[in-house]
Amino acid sequence: MHFASSLSDYFLLIGDQVHCTPNFVTTMYGALQAWEEQPWTTLEFSSLSFSGKVFHASDLSRLASFLLLFQGAPTDRLLSEFRLLSNQNVPIRLSPSLFQHVGNFSQLEDACFSVEREKVFGDPDNPSGSVITDMFALLNTLPQDAYTLGEDYFFTYDPVRGNHLTVVLEEPQKVTRIEVLTGSAEDGTHHLQLGQIELGSDPMGQPRDCVRYVLLGPLVQGNLDQRVFYEEEDSVKKMSCIRLLALGSEQSWLVIRKIKVWMESG
Template identity: 40%
Template sequence: MKDFLWIFIIIATVMVFSIFFFIRENPFNTTSFLSLEEKEMVAWQRARMQIDPDRTNHLETFKNMQKNLELLKNVNSRILIGAPPVKKKLLTIGISSVQHPRGSYLLDTLQSLFFASSSSEQKHFIVVVHLADPDPKWLGQMISSISTLFKPYIQARQLIVINTPLKSYLPLKDLKKNLHDSPAYVAFSSKQNMDYAFLMNFATNHSDYFLMIEDDVKCAPGFVTQIVTIVSAWENKSWLTLNFSQLGFTGKLFRTRDLPCLVHFLFLFYQEMPCDYLLAHFHDLLMQPTPIQFFPSLFQHMGNSSFFDGKFNSFKDKEIEENDPGSPSNPAASIYTSLKVANGSVLMNAYSLDKNFFYTKSAEAGSHLTVVLDVPAKVFRVQVLTGSHLKNKNQLEEGHVELGYDATNRINDCDDYILLGLLENGTLNKQVLSNESGKKVKCVRLLVTATPPSGIIIRHINLWIK
């Protein structure tokens, strides 16, 4: 009997290492990603449960989970408001909401979300709200309020509200007792895990990326562009989650192709622990144990009461930047441009800290003005101001700003640019996000994306450095 047990342990161990090797060598690169991920999870969990005697109590749950995975494919969350987009978007922003003892912040969160994003940014994302409370009175009130307050976004297919029938949920009675948590809290967190899972399940096919935020947050202005900037820099790197907040499940960005695997994981362990703790274990499973965190945070909690019992808690993110950054630094740099310099206009005035400005009589799409720093620096904020300060004339309406990095020691340019943000009413004022190992910026490029009808004034390109 002992010999058989040792043989079984060795086989199970080989299975674990072979699966880890497969995931490392082929993280998200298969033609049938979803089915393979399911098979990998099944094999991994079976092997782990057999090796670790303390986890054998999950075996029965795991067997039931395999049946529930098939049921999940037939679950259709009901659309209460709106309709899915006609074309696939870049980003889906997901919010799950239930009643709270001290009132709801959901409407304030939606208002902050849309007000903090420009019309051009809104073209690239949709918002999916999961009203996850079964109380029909509350559902009716929220449906009425959202339909009235956010009608333009609903008509533009930018906002969808869904609900999942309670009969689709796994059992919420006789749940496991976890540590010192009360039975009521275990039931609450278990249901919340499924609330999030149903939301992600609905969001899988509507965009390339999925951003989870909670229903009581304030969004930083231009948060969409800042996230897209980071995603463009990490596009070809291996990652499971990018974190734009340190608060719970808020600000967590996923590739939508990874969502089915996470949905299954949340259902498998829905009664084990709250979702943010489960996410940490999910990272271990798919070999991203270290969080990839970006600063400053883009989301801040509005209230100080917890989701569960209304008790006072400090839920403020200390890393979010709310203070005046002070005066710009504008370190020593050279300026290069393909714009036609008007007679008497000085190119360096675009970068000076005085009241002078640079003027060009005409500009064409594709032309640029590039600031090249003498010494690359950690830039944490960029401001670009175009047009007359008094009459708002000669603005560059169609343009964007890029950050450049250089690995080949070019003299007057960079070899790698990423988008920082689009000009809005001729201006840009953006924080620059980076993780602690982020590269230093060498170039800041203002690019004209559409030929303007007249000349343009570039008043200031201001940089703040650490």
């Protein structure tokens, strides 16, 4: 890691017995561009506890010193502690995973890091909620069409910085994954060129909207697919709003195809 600190802008940590998905470098490049202006310590492109983690090369010397200081401790726990010490309180894990473990998991039981199996998600849940927006509707589409599961979508034009489409959940929920798709399903045209997804709590007012929002992540080429984590695993804090926020003002047409939400089972 010390050696690599001056060779590039980013550093990918990857172990052996790992299969990479096709075009994983291109996918990671697009995500890193989208996250370039946001603060982060570790981006995770896999559910594996070791492989698929990306760091700023400028952090490598500090990370290497931290690992050497606690030799013998489980490596995956040290990586998590390093993230926490660098003021990133929750993981940033992008989906779908770009790295999968191959072979026998038992071979790694005595290794310096534990094995985390990939979480399998079923169909999205999309709990009951209303949709509010300050964008114009076209072609008889409705804002709610972007959240109702199916083929419907919301079509608008000339979005400007600060415009939003917000899902306000009927009841607060423990959400585990969010996927947002913008642009045409056929060729991706009319996607939101600059935007981000924020998660809100404490809804109030009429129409209801959340008082507090935190960033989940920026859109990557108009889309987002990301796991949702909480600062404390046993936290009772649940989210009430999911906001798609436009950050640019230089596009004409916009298709918000779908917002998909997965909730904690059980």
